[in-house]
Amino acid sequence: MSWLLPPHASSYAADIDWLYYLILIITGIAFLVVQIGLVWFIIKYRARPNGKALYTHGFAKAEWIWTSVTAVVVVVIGLLSAGVWDRIKGRDSIPPGAIPIGIHGKQFEWHISYPGADGQLGTGDDLSIRNQLHLPLNKPVVATLTSEDAIHSFFIPAFRIKQDAVPGMTIRVWFQPTDTGTFELACAELCGLGHYRMRAVVTVHAEAEYQRWLDERGRAAAASPTALLQR
Amino acid sequence: MAHAHALTHDDVMRPPAGREPGSGVYNEKLGMWVFLGSEVMFFTSLIGAYIILRFGHPEKWAPPGEVLNVPVTAVNTFLLICSSVTMVKAFASAQDGNQRALRSWLLATVLIGASFVGVQVYEYAELVHKGFVPSEGLYGSTFFTMTGFHGFHVTVGVLCMMFVTWRAFQGKYTATDHRGVEVIGLYWHFVDLVWIILFTIVYLI
Amino acid sequence: MASTAAVVHEPALEHAHADDRPFIRKYIFSTDHKIIGIQFLLMSLFFLLIGGMLAMVIRWQLGFPGRAMPGGGVLPETMAPGGIVLPEFYNSLVTMHGTFMVFFAIMPLLVGVFGNYLIPLKIGAPDMAFPRINMASFWIAVPAGLIMLAGFFVEGGHAAAGWTGYAPLSANPELTGVSLGQQLWCVSLIILGLSSIMGSFNYITTIINMRAPGMIWFRLPLSIWALFITAILVLLAMPILSGALIMLLFDQTLGTHFFLPAQGGQPLLWQHLFWFFGHPEVYILILPAMGMVSDIIANGSRKPIFGYTSMVLAIIAIGALGWGVWGHHMFMSGMNPTLGTGFMISTLLISVPSAIKTFNWMGTMWGGNIRFHVPMLHAVAFVSMFVIGGLSGVFMATTPVDIYIHDTYFIVAHLHYVLFGGSLFAIFAAVTFWYPKMFGRLMNPLWGKVHFWLTFIFFNAVFFPMHGLGAQGHMRRIYDPTEYEFLAPLQGVNRMITISAFLLFTAQIIFLVNFIAGWFKGAKAGPNPWQDNGLEWATPSPPPHGNFPVTPHVYRGPYEFSSPLAVDDDYLPQSRKLETDREPAVLPAGD
Incomplete structure (x- = not known):
């Protein structure tokens, strides 16, 4: 091995x-x-x-x-x-201008929210998708981790990043993808029955393509607000 | 004295032999001191949790006196301090070999200790009647857990003290050997001390 | 105080002659520390077997996920219908394997068995300071174990929040579907904590107050030093766990909010309390092993222990530093990252006393005349395996590397190298070493060697590859690794580990049979089969009630092997008086 x-x-x-x-x-x-x-x-x-x-x-x-x-x-x-x-x-390690992404763990799925046109989270025009994390290449991203129920742990092995999402806490963690392609996001903290299948797909796009994907999804969400969360 | 205890359950052993100088105090007293170290850590976990939770959400606690009946508990605290005094008197009487005084002071300690528990039960009943229960937010959770476990310790103390008193009435404690009185006294003073800390941080602050 | 030797606590009960004691007082409700030690031995070997069986089911599921387990059909529908392990049962398995192994196997094996058996014998005392409290400590541990077992048979299954019981998963039954099982888990551990505390203040008092004349502190065997520091850790750490468990139990049953965030409770508070107990606990599980291995390596090498004083100081340092490192379990928990740096430094510093001990064991073997009896084989394997476990700890102590390997199979490998490769090999060493003292007979040395080599080989075959799994990012505690694409190529390794684990488990049957057979058929041991210096070898095997026909006097340290003063032998017992020895100052008993 x-x-x-x-x-x-x-x-x-x-x-x-x-x-x-x-x-x-x-x-x-x-x-x-x-x-x-x-x-x-x-x-x-x-x-x-x-x-x-x-x-x-x-x-x-x-x-x-x-x-x-x-x-x-x-x-x-x-x-x-x-x-x-x-x-x-470190407390001050998050690069200025990092793209905010909301990651909400919930038995046994990841709810991922992207900022709308204003570039801010929590402002109504956010886009929420289940178990799919899309990221632009070579841009720092700051994930805001929260949890609905048990403690989950946000783990992307290829990015060497891991951080627990603790109910009642908001934890911010940053990373910057340097390769395009798809990767896996896993839950690394025992969170119950379906812990082993609390998996999401991470897709890193070139920047223009990321923007295109975001706009497309944004339009789809506006047309049918609940469709995305239900996949 | 170190071997005394072992000898009592085994008379086929050799006669009392020597030993290496130890702590200079007899086993029961040393054992109680060591055990109290464990008790300190137990209350540390409860009090530590209380401090962390309260600093995390100070707004979840009502101002002192609003929910809890401070005057009644203050009287109760005074009672418990008195019981420490009667305990000291009991020990002094044991040292003097004054059996009558020993019995009276021990009896007084048992009675005062029991009434402390009684008042606490009354206090709990009142609070529950008002709707203040363990599930009532962090305030209720910490209040009942901390004071409850202290009350449990007092109750155990009272039971042990009753046993010591019963033995005192049988004349088991002499001016030269009154280990039981001294050891229960250590425990009793400890429980008293814990209460003073709890009363301060739970009721007054 | 004046003499109180005449003070009798319960004359009617306690006054019978030793040999007249009825069976039940002699072997069941015995106050004799030797019997209590053997009772703990039988109890914890039973739980070791249970823990091992749970591990086999875990390994089956990981090696062959979703396939029916051979013989698994006997398990009820709620666990494994048709022999296929359910995910909820898998979580209980992981939880209970850890719980049984840590609390009911390794901890009682080290502290309950050898603390009880060795302390009075090795310090020259007739028994513990409080024999009846000692008896109670065993008979409290038994119901704790039964309650823990009962959890498997209750509605909703057994606790499933990991042996660390992280809240809110453990505190809120809705999150796991387990309520009664989790409560029994709490109750059992609270009761066990009481038992451990009763044991520990007994050990501490005994070691401080009841040493034989001449047994000064710096003549104590390292096993006793280690058990002394361990007892202090148990004394101060267990009540923290009890407090935390009580709060957790109240969260489950009384509706309190300590660890539930909805009303402002803090899940991380549980982790802080648990690991503030848990890290000293880690040293509770290794210090006695280190101490006993030191005794056995000196004996096997026929040499004084290398650097006795620094060995003692290292034990004390590990015991002390162990209180300041708990946060290294929480680097990824959302704890303030600046604290993480502090905990990293304190954790790395623990490798200093650990290295001192390792090099001193090697120094002891250097220049020796090494006898490879079975205990020595296990003791050397302990050093070899403990080093791997210690070195892999450096990876996780280092915060940036921990980001990647935290909660992966790397930690599973690490902790098993410490707890199995370390503690359990030391336990095998100690059981085989003191078995002749306990039962008066030797275990079969040939089968002992077969067991050793099979265990050593298959242990490494199971746990060494797990480092690699961790390096590939394989998470721990997952029911089915094939859910993940990046873990799919690792399935072959998982299967190889599973097969090795079955062989490892099978090899333990040899030990079990040898252990039982030795009791009836082993060769008579005589008082000192290993030609050792400790006081326990200066009394018959097994020692009589009261241990020593005459209180031994101690003239030297425990490791005077190959001393030039010993003319005929290569060992010099602590109690053998040479012409040049002065009588120790004796404090008369009863004062």
Whole structure:
């Protein structure tokens, strides 16, 4: 089974993947050191007739070395991660001018609302569609996550984004698709009976095409306001 | 003394042997202190939840005195503090070996403790009659859970205190050994202290 | 205070001679810590089996979704009609597998069994400080387990909100269709919490107050240090869970609003309370394992433990840091992201004491004269597997990487490497190590080795590939992975894992048979079959009621293997007096 991550399709996914591989290398080295060391000791120091173990209670110097090396390595990992985390999820990380999209989790579907002509959510001309997330290419998007009932978790593996949607809370999270095509949106938090099929399709369009899709859907919705939510 | 308890249920063991110096207090007292650490954490979870919920939605709480009957509870609080005083007196009497005083003070503590619970039951009945029930918003949820579990602790305390009193009437506590009185006293003072905190944050603020 | 040795609490009940005690007082309602330890052992092995069976059904569904399970026809219509697992039953399975394994198998195996069995024996005490409270703690745990089992048979099925019981899914029955099952789940855990708290203050008091003369703090075996710190964690963490469970139960039954958002309740409050308990709980599930493995590795290597003092400090540090990391379970929960950074740093720092322990175990083996008895095999496997579990933890501690792997099979792999590869291998090590002390007979070493190798191989075959599933984004707790296109190519791996899991489960039958057969047919062990230094080996196997014919005096630490002072042997028991040893200062009993 591969430890390599699948292809990514969002602006900050590369940063996450880079950290993942860095940790994979560091922990991989530690893994090898310990496992090879164990096997080596098992073979070299196995009991022999008249064998005698070395009588020692330890060496403070060796302990200082591995304690401080570990401490330095984890602090470095922590500092590197703190910056990336802040850029993705920090309070002020949402890029100005990001396109707002409403994501409302409800057992067991995603209600996705797009702003109308005014570019604002919650203004009456919003367009709501079930289980279909359409996005423009290379534009930052800010999703406003809410939930109707249980806790759901908004997860688009290809974008390396995950955020819980908690009833009673409004949580904003941003991302920026960098590839066109279709992807899958999953619920990653156990939310009840149909959790496993709480799935939506994400489609990333070139910008002009996205606009065209939005206008088309907007017109259809105006003609029959309830049709879209009922698919 | 550390081995005393183990010895009582096993007389085939060797005679009392020595041990390594421990905490310097006997097992029952140490055990009670440790147990009270657990109790502190229990009330911390309830009080912590209360604080978080109240800061989240301060508007869901009525101003002090509007729903809850503060004067009655203030008297009740005074009663509970008095019971701590009678408990101290009981312990002092036990140390003096004064059996009559020990019994009287213990009896007084039981009675005052029981009346605290009685007043709380009365208070609950009044509140429920007014329509203030546990499902009445966050206010009702937190009020009944916190005061209810405190009341439960007082009730358990009263029952244990009755047992200690019964033993006192049998003359089980001497000037040199009155561990039961001291240990129940620790618990009793703790429950009293918790009430003072609860009274302040639930009724007065 | 003056001597109170004459004070008798309940003379009529307690005064009988040890051997005269009727069967029921000796083996059922016993106050003897050794019997209580064995009772906990039998109870938790039973629940381990239940938890394992639930896992098999989970694995069947994941490997062969929608196919009728062989033999599944015996399950009622409400669970698996025609042997096909229903999604609602699947959610109960996932929930109850976690619940049984954490609360009724691993925790009682480590704390209930070995806390009870080892503490008085290893510190040289005749019994626990409060033997009757000890007995009550077991007999409270039993109904808790029965109530938890009963949940499967009630209307609406068993709790289905995950072992973490996240609100509002757990608080509002309308969201799962489960009401009574979820309430029984709460009630059972509240009762179990009471049992654990009763055990823990007993352990703490016993260790502080009842050590034999000369058993100073820094001569305590690491297993006892670990159990001591664990008892403190249980004491302070369980009541937090009890408080949270009470609020959850009231939300379900009395209509309160603690975790229900409609009236201003906060779902995240549940998570904070649960994990404020839950992270210390994680260390409750690993610290005793670390302690016992330390004892066994020193014994197997015939060497003093490497860096005893730093091992003790590392246990204390893990116990202390464990209180400040709970938020790392909540990076994706909507908690303030700045807090996330703080929790990431504190979590990463825990790898420092963990690394100290790992390298010290290796240092202990280095230069040793290693005997590969069955307990030692399991103990070395513990180190090897715990390292994998610890290192995979770094991925999830790192907040940006956690965005991707949170709630995927990566965490499933991680937690099983810690709880199965770690705790359970340590439990196998400890059971096989102290079995001769408990029952006076040895388990069969050949079958022990067969069981070890099969378990080691199939354990890795099951859980190592799960890292890869997680790296591909495979969510946990999903009933049917084939619903997703991006998971479809992983079905072959899922099937391979399932087959390995069946083999892993089958291999445990060897252990079970060996465990039972050893009781009747095992070779007589003698007092000290492993040539160990601990006080428990200086008394007959099994030890008599009261443990020691004569109170042992302690002259040295527990790890004096291959000491130059021991002329004939390569070990030097703690209670063996050499000419150069001074008598410890003795505090007379009864004061």
